[in-house]
Amino acid sequence: MVDTLGVRAALCIPAFVALLAAPCLCAPQAATNWPSAAARTAKFSPDARIVVVDVATGHLLASTRLSEAARTLAEPGSTLKPLVLYSLVTSGRWDPSRRIGCTRKLTIAGRSLNCSHPPADPMDARQALAWSCNTYFATVAGTVAPGELRTLLAPTGLLSPTNLAPDGVAAVFRNPRTSDQTRLTLLGVEGVLVTPLELASAYRWLALQMAQNPDTLATKVVESGLQDSASFGMAGAASLGGVPIAGKTGTASGPANAQSHGWFIGLAPSKAPSVVVAVYLPAGHGYDAARVAAELLTHSPLRQPQP
Numbered sequence: 001m002v003d004t005l006g007v008r009a010a011l012c013i014p015a016f017v018a019l020l021a022a023p024c025l026c027a028p029q030a031a032t033n034w035p036s037a038a039a040r041t042a043k044f045s046p047d048a049r050i051v052v053v054d055v056a057t058g059h060l061l062a063s064t065r066l067s068e069a070a071r072t073l074a075e076p077g078s079t080l081k082p083l084v085l086y087s088l089v090t091s092g093r094w095d096p097s098r099r100i101g102c103t104r105k106l107t108i109a110g111r112s113l114n115c116s117h118p119p120a121d122p123m124d125a126r127q128a129l130a131w132s133c134n135t136y137f138a139t140v141a142g143t144v145a146p147g148e149l150r151t152l153l154a155p156t157g158l159l160s161p162t163n164l165a166p167d168g169v170a171a172v173f174r175n176p177r178t179s180d181q182t183r184l185t186l187l188g189v190e191g192v193l194v195t196p197l198e199l200a201s202a203y204r205w206l207a208l209q210m211a212q213n214p215d216t217l218a219t220k221v222v223e224s225g226l227q228d229s230a231s232f233g234m235a236g237a238a239s240l241g242g243v244p245i246a247g248k249t250g251t252a253s254g255p256a257n258a259q260s261h262g263w264f265i266g267l268a269p270s271k272a273p274s275v276v277v278a279v280y281l282p283a284g285h286g287y288d289a290a291r292v293a294a295e296l297l298t299h300s301p302l303r304q305p306q307p
Helices: 002-023 034-044 066-071 077-091 127-132 134-140 149-156 178-184 195-212 217-229 237-242 286-298
Strands: 049-054 060-063 245-254 261-268 275-281
Touching: 002 149, 002 217, 034 049, 034 060, 034 286, 049 066, 049 195, 049 286, 060 066, 066 195, 077 134, 077 149, 077 178, 077 217, 077 245, 077 261, 127 134, 127 217, 134 178, 149 178, 149 195, 178 237, 195 217, 195 261, 195 275, 217 237, 237 286, 245 286, 261 286
Parallel strands: none
Antiparallel strands: 049 060, 049 275, 245 261, 261 275
């Protein structure tokens, strides 16, 4: 089988480089602060809940629709994948070099969770993260005992209320009782609801863990997978903001809701992250949220002034 992921990456990278090299048409120069960047992005996407958190301090640097972001509970979709993968690889419970084949067809407990990535040879963890392969992570979930997922997620802070806004609500988490429920929960489509603030805090935890343990296998795999994702993979639209970023998209909908919502959670700059950028769209897909993140980065203090 032809490695179409490698071919797609080779084709996409020059295109992204060209786009990043092109002059920014939406702003003559970068904004001087994050609130200004968020305000500009709100005009581009009025419904988006945007959160920017300082990695070093945990302080909220900017936001849009903050009160809604503090109270919005939604299925996190594929944004859970790097958090669980990091924990399992760290504990030696998953070999990231293991390759899993994917037909792009997946059904769990009657729910269709087909993959949207192009056909490819069996993927390792880095590739599966970049292309958000549901089949791969459903296999990963098979190593997690029912009821154990909460233990894996608890250290990240994902399931606890944050102090980033007043009157914030806490995540809703139902302990899986079966292997199918564990798979659906790890894939972020059932049994778990989180707020944008909680997800931003969880990715801050991930950024700090990787910074403190830069030479571990878990860091190398997850960091590379997130960088690939936001470069040429499923979150590639985020790189159009002209700032190197590592991140993950997520698309989900409730079991009784046909309308999907979209997430993007990113660490910028990708090599030494100083901020977590979280975008939630109440209607849309992960790709759409990544595009909103790109707009934010275009105006951000991380973007070099344009001539």
